[in-house]
Every structure is written in C-alpha cells, then in structure tokens.
Amino acid sequence: MATRSLRIGNVSGYLGDRYTAVDEAMAGDPVDVLMGDYLAEITLAALAASARRGKPGHVAYALDQLTPHLPEIARRGIRVVTNAGGLDPAGMADELRRRIADAGVHLRVAHVAGDGVFERLADFHADGHGMEHLDTGAPLKDWGVEPIAANAYLGGFGIATALAAGADIVVTGRVTDASLTAGPAAWWHGWTPDDHDALAGAVTAGHVIECGAHATGGNFSGFRDVPGMLRPGFPIAEIAADGSSVITKHAADGGTVTVDTVTAQLLYEIQGPRYLNPDATVHLDSVQLSQEGPDRVAIGPVTGSPPPPTAKVAVFAPIGYEISTMLFCTAPDVAGKVELLRAQLRTQLEGHVDQLDVTPLGVAAEDPATQWAATVPIRVIATARDAEPLRRFAPAVGSLYLQGFPGFHHDGHAPRAAEPWPRIEYWPALLDSALLEHHAVLDDGTRVEAPRSARTATPDELAQPVHPEPDLPVPDGEPVELGTLTFARAGDKGGNANVGVWAPGPEHWDWLRATLTTARAKELLPEAGGAIVRHEFPHLRAVHLVLTGLLGSGGSANLRVDQIGKSVGEYLRAKHVPGPR
Template sequence: MPRNPIRIGNFSGYLGDRFTAIDEALAGDPVDVLMGDYLAEVTLAALAVGYRKDASGGYVAYFLRQLEPHLATIAERGTKVVTNAGGFNPSGLADALRERIAAAGLSLRVAHVEGDNVLDRLGEFHTEGHGMEHLDTGAPLKDWGVEPIAANSYLGGFGIAAALAGGADIVVTGRVTDASLTAGPAAWWHGWTPDDWDALAGAVTAGHVIECGAHATGGNFSGFTQVPGMVKCGFPIGEIAADGSSVITKHARDGGMVTVDTVTAQLVYEIQGPRYLNPDATVHLDTVTLEQVGPDRVAIGPVTGSPPPPTAKIAVFAPIGYEISQMLFCTSPNVAEKVDLLREQLRAQLEGHVDQLDVTPLGTAAQDPSDQWEATVPIRVIATARDPEPLRRFVPAVGSLYLQGFPGFHHDGHAQRVSEPWPRIDYWPALLPAELVPHRAVLDDGTVLDAPVTSRFATVEEIAQPPQDGSAGAPRAGGGRVMLGDLTYARAGDKGGNSNVGIWAPDPAHWEWLRTTLSTEKIRELLPEAKDCEVVRHELPHLRAVHVVLKGLLGTGGSSNLRVDQIGKSVGEYLRSRYVTAP
C-alpha cells in the first residue's frame, strides 16, 4: 500500500536567507523532512575562495549556527534534515555536526554525500578526451587560460535516498541540483527506483517550486502588492504523493500566500525550456498543470517524466583577477554631461593600468523635481585588473575629483569607503558523460553506499527542445497601448551567463494575446540590451507562459560580469515595464 505523502518543508533558498527559518519551521505545521538549499552559483564562487585559503572550511557555517539550537527538538520529533550546506567539504560539515550532537548528549546520525567534487580529476578527463566544452561558447576547458580552483558535478537525489535508508537523521551534501534535495527524500519515502521517471519528475517539479523558499509564497513576486503578510513571507512545504503528484502549501501561521501564480512564478524560474533536465529524470514541464485546491494549497498533477540526460553538468570556477567599485551621485541638470565628464576624468587617470572601467548611471532625474533626491542619479563605477596592485589607483583617482569634477560630485557620506580590491571569480559550465560522476553516501560508521543509477539515459532526440519564435498567428490587439505588466507577471533569474525570463498571463483570456505578442522579434525590440544575444523562446500553454533565455546577457556568469543587476533578477520586471499594443 502506498505511504502517505511525504511533507518536506524548506528553510533556506540561498546563503543569507532568513536566519530564523528553522525556528519558524519547527514552530509551524509538522513536516517529515526539513530541507535547506544554500548553493547558488555565485555562492559557490565565494565559497571557493574561502576553501582555497582554508581547506578545513568550505562548508556553510551559517547552517551550523541555525541548526545547533534545535538538535534536541529534531531528535525528539524524528524529523529528518537534508541540506547542500556541505559546499566543498560535506564530510567536514558532517564531522562538525557530530561534535555538536555528541556535546548535546544526543544520538542523531549524520551522513554525507560525496562524488560531486571532480577538481582533481580534470586532468584525467582531458587525457581521456573529454573537452568539457563551455556550454555557450563551445571552447574546450583547456583553452580557458586560468587555473580552476573548484569543479563540481550536479548530482541527483539517490545518494540522499541511500543515506536516509541507511538510517541517517541528517544528510549533508555538496553540489546536488536544488531539486535533488526534495527528490531524494521523496524517493526514500516512497521506495522509488531510478527508473520511476514519472514519479521522479513530479518530485523534481515540487522540489523546483520549494527550493527557493519564499519564492513560492509571495517573495520576489510581481503581484507582491496582493500578498498578505508580505513583510515576512513564510517558507513553503511540498506534500509529495507516491505517484509524484504534489500539493504546495506553507505553514498556516506565517505570512505570504500560495496560489497558482506564486507557484507558476517558481516553475518558470531558471529552467532550460519545456524539457527540464535533471540527473534523476527529464521533466516535461509542458505537461505540468496547476489547480488551487484550497487556501494556500496548489495541486500539481502527475507530471510526465522520461530518462535523465546522458550527461552531467559540471560547474568549474577559477580566479580571473580583481575588481573594485564605488557608488557616486550626481544631481540634475546636465546629468548626461556630468557622467561623460566623470568617465573621461577616470579614464585619464586609470587607462593603461586597469583592464576594464565601467561607469553606469542608474535611472533618470525627475523633471521639475519636488526635492533633491528626485533630482539625483546614482552612478556605479567599477574597475577590474588581473592583479590587485593596479586597482589601488582607483580610490585616489575617485577621491581626487571632489573639487575638480562635475558640480555637485558626492558619494554617500555615511557609507563605508571602499579601500581594497577583491577577487573576481569566473564560471565555466560544461558537460561530462553521466557515468563518469557516480556518487555515494557515507554513513557515520564509515559505511559507503553507492547511489543506484537509471537503466538507461535519454537520447538526444528525447531531450531536444527546439526554439519556438512565436511568429505564427497575429496578435489579438485592440489598438490601445498598455504596460505589459498590467496584464502579466514575470520572474527572471540566471543560468551562468544566460538570463532566464518567464512571463505569463494570470487571466486565461490573455494567453493567446501574450503568446502572439511576445515573439522572438518583439522580445528583442522590448529588451534592447539583448540585441547581441541569442534569444531562445519557448511556450508553456498549461501555465500560459512564454519562457525566454537571453544567452550571454550576463557575460560569462553572475560572479564575474560587471552589470549592476549582476544575476539578472530585474530583467523580468523591466520587460513588464515596457508598453505594447493591448488585447
């Protein structure tokens, strides 16, 4: 007989998420598993620098501080905890947890999952003929010209499932996919095998929704003005049934809301297209249907899955130099001329010493401003160089302009002055044959459990998702002009150097208008910053969504590009601010 649905409650969507989240989750509705996600790509880049300096670290100490006060409660309730806070050193985090558990006189068992760290194997892969070509440029890794300091494969959930089946109460991992933190516990709970692709696809879908915490309960949501308790949105819960169908909800006592639109927002976030590729299954997102089945309860029907891709994604990081930046301000009139003068004066002092100098004004001063701040425009100045020494010219160069620069030159006098450059880390996404990166669970007694693998991988044809340019059909337009955001919601994110934007129509009556209006050509028109990017567009009719990948908009990755909106979080809102012909 199938077990009841497993209830998995999220308590972290990134490193720096609300510190009190575990307190809140334990005070809220009961769950079987607490799940915390910490490892965004930019987080890995930052952790890599620290791990290089101190190999005893490399894990997320923030999680350790969050969990320690609650060890006794977790032991008493029998709640499982699963997290990727192990970072580059999951065994180190497991040992640190065991020390604290022993000090508290408890008997919780801790396991870790390993196999994602392939840094020491890069030479072996090269020798065997694996080029690890960059996913966007096609260049082989050996031509990068810098020395990697981290290389990690995105693992699936069966190492987690094996650890839980082996008796672990707390499982820490390194770089697994975000959704694996949900798919693994669900596979353990329901006894799935690696060939249960439909069920696994459902769990991956639920995991994708809850992996980013309050992203599913009203956080970072275009309709935020309608969200009750928005000041402190609660964390989501996924209830996953034996067939992989699920209900997304939240702790009843907490703020926020769970609706078809808040769930849609997360479903279209940071995906590749209608085929969502994961190590455990390929999710056919175009089969996903949503239904509001109660207050703060959204059902995700059974999802179609197919075998996982034959390749595993790896994330390689390397230091490429240093950067330093400063925020300055100018006040109208003549803002454009003032920015031009600033740019020329800084070039005169820094050209030939720094590799890149970028001066970016942010916003526009109001006409006939009602106070000084409506007349003020921030200017972000940033410089990069291969070595830190040339960048030490930056602070004196900026400081020399107060009496010889544009009229009204100033910075925030209450903000700490920048003084030293900091490392700049670049990101290299690549693929390896999946069989080259097996993974395993290591229990507290040293027992090693190999993660089981699927009986077959998908063919190239099964995971192909050719772009849809949306040119078929004429827009159902009424002739007037309307701000796109008046009729749509959007969410944007990053995948390495690519910006991902999902935009959908909450009202079913507007889907055909949205689909035909937002053609690839129109998207280029509305987003002039993407004029040099390859635009990959898909449609998700069940979600009434157009999904777009803007390749290269974010340079080579969030950790290294010089955009102020470094990881493209506001691209969707910018698109919503543009005017189009109304339906």
C-alpha cells in the same frame, strides 16, 4: 513503502536567507523532512575563494541554525537534508557530529560525495574529455586560467541511499537544488531510478520549494496582494507516491500559495520545456496546476523521461580582482556629467586597469520636486588581473571632488572601498555521468554507491521543442504597460538570463502570445544582444524567453549592476505595448 504523502519543509533558499527559518519551521506545522538549499553558482564561487584563504568550505550559517534544534529534531524523528556542505560536506558532517554529541542526543549524520571532481580534471583531459564550455564550445584546457574548484551536479539517490541506511541528517555538496526534494521522496516512497514519471513530479515540487519564499509571494510581481509580506513563510511540499504534489506553507506564517506564486517559481531558472535533471528529464509542458484550497496548489502527475547521459559540472577559477563605488550626480545635464567622470577616470586609470565601467542608474525627473528626484546614482567599477593596480582606484575617485562635475558626491554615511576583492569566473561544462562516483558515506565510514537509471535519454529526447511564432493578429489596442496584465519571474543560467511572462487569466493569453514574439522581445529588451530563444507553456499561459549571453560568462564575473538578471522580468513588465481590444 509509505502510503501517505511525504511533507518536506524548506528552510533556506540561498546562503543568507532568513536566519530564523529553522526556528519557524520547528514551531510550524508538522513536516517529515527539513530541506535547506544554500548553494548557487555564485555561492560556490564565493566558497571557493574563501577556501583559498583557509576558511571552511561549508556553510557555517546552516550549522548555527540547526544546532539549537538538534534535541527536538531527534525527539520528533525529523530528517534533515541540506547542501550546506558546499565544497566540504565531510567536514560539515564531522562538525555536526561534534555538536550532536555536545547536545547529548542520538542522531546519525551521513554525507553525499562524488560531486567534487577538481582533483580529476587532469585525468579527464588526458582521457579525451574536453569539458567544453556549454555556451562557447571551447575546451577547458583553453581557458587560460587555473581552476580552483570543480563540482558536478548530482541527483537525489545519494540522499535516498543515506536515508535508507538510517541517516537522520544528510549533508551534500553540489547536488541539483531539486534533488534535495527528489532524494527524500525516492527514499520515502521506495522509488527506483527508473521511476521517471514519479521522479519528474518530485523534481517539479523540489524546483518550486527550493527557493523558499519565492513560492509564497516573495519576489513576486503581484506582491501588493500578498498578505503577510513583511515575513512571507517558507513553503512545504506534500509529495504523493505517484509524484504528484501539493504546495502549501505553515498556516500561521505570512505569504500565500496560489497558482500564480507557484507558476512564478516553475518558470524560474529554466532553459525551456525540457528541465534536465540527473534523476529525470521533466516535461514542464505537461505540468498543470490547480488551486485545491487556501494556500494549497496541486501539481498533477508530471511526465518524465530518462535523465541525460551527462552531468553538468561547474568549474571556477580566479580571473583577477575588482573594486567598485557608488557616486551621485544631480540634474541638469546628467549625461554630460557622467561623460566627464568617465573621461577623468580613464585619464588616471588607463593602462593600470583592464576594465573600467561607469553606469548611471535611472533618469532624473524633469522639474524635480525634491533634490533626490533630481539625483542619479552612478556605479563605477574597475577590474585588473592583479590587486595592486586597483589600489589606484580609490585615490583616483577621491581626487575628483573639487575638479570633477558640479555636485560630485558620494553617500557620506557609507564606507568607501579601498581594497580590491577577487573575481571568480564560472565555466559550465558537461561530463559523462558514468564517470562520477556518486555515493553516500555513513557515520561509520561505510561507503554506499547510489543506484543509477538503467537508461539515459537520447539527444532527441533531450532537445528542447521548437515553438513557431504565433499565427495571430498583431495587437493594436491602446498602449498599456505590459505588467498591468501579466506577471513575470527572471533568473540566471550561467551566462544566460531567463524570463517567464504569464497571463493570470485565460482572457489575455492569446494577446500575450501575439505581443511577446521573438522579434518584439528583441525590441523591448535592447540589452539582450544575443539570440533570444522563445517557448510557450499553454497550461501555464506563459511565454518563456532565454536571453543568451546577457550575463556574460556568468553571475560571478560579469560587471552588470543586476549581476544575475533578477530584475529583467520587472523591467520587461514596465514596457508599454499595444493592449488588447
């Protein structure tokens, strides 16, 4: 068991993150582990669609990032952990071994398996496992489409097992994002699956650094005060033996690590104070942050409890095709022009497409100073079960230049969509975790089972706490833009969007609580037609809202322009509310 803290450096927060991240980490401050997170629900959907067309099911981008550094990784003894294996971690591990051999170095590669349960869906159904949809409760058999991929969210002990067996590089498929940190921490410190408090601390640190520059000023409401925002650096977590941690970054890189940048990521993509993970249930309401020094935020010991008895499973199926384009109209009478466009397209496409959505984005300025201040973009999208009917879309749009609204135009420098592309829908379900065959496969083919917690949580232990509405006077000060006194971060959880809003200082915490009640949130966010679930995090001075159903069936299939709800927090901050006296 190690005595010093483990230093884990993130090198990716999503597929498409800055390509030079591994270069920067290797040139930066020393770390023990490089951790790359490449998967999201929408990314798995894209990989599933690509695999159907015969393309690799893993992330080749990550392979190319690592390859130039293999000799130096071997020389320094750095471990690498990544979920870039996607739908084919074994295939990525094999390709890594070929590249390591070509580089003439010695590095052992293992992969984690057991998340892929697609081939077992029929057996689960036959054995009475309904895999009911987490939001609707409908059983998977009633979906009406044929799945093409199904992956369970595994914890970190497959990774820990592979590292303990001597692996230098561990490739996984669908583990939880935080497991990429919790697994190495469990290996380093010799934790067992029953060390729930320590694991909860590591999961918390993993949740903070899993999204790369999210923790160093990226996508942060206070971006104007972040130094080096041209290239904010990637974060590092220093994880101690009790699970407490310090979040920092490479000293020479841009960005910053403050209590607020860490708070932003803590509130990202959660469903409430109980953060359910395969390794532990994290009590996020026990998390306390402190600024330990420049670019160093300490996360004190975190309370954990046993993990849930079930694992989340992401199932994907093709549900048809879509095609879209962007048009522009110019004031005056934008509303009338949009309505004419909508009616003309319906006339040509009705009966051929399943959905036609025409969405104007923004409002033209009154008495505009420039043409662009008078111009409103219009996103047009159509869907159909088959691709062929959607081939009418481009000609229908193109026919309106001389017979549509006055000033009809598109961006003449942008290519026009002519061919439809697949739509993949996401089905979130739960499955008894005892049914999963979570294991590591070493470079010699040896299969080593991942250990499991001796106890899982009861329903009462898993239930989110109920927070009553604040018993405080309704604010009645002069109107103020909510964002002048708060920060926010929004994300997605399947068909739900979440947004955390917090007061940077204690002087505005009671005002925020009283301002952002459930009823007031419904008024401020009229698009959120479903229920709003509200929680408070007093230690973070944060109000957290789950907007149920805002994202339809999930990011991969809904037709919103802000497909996965990333700008909902900023939209809320733009609202005017009664200020504090």
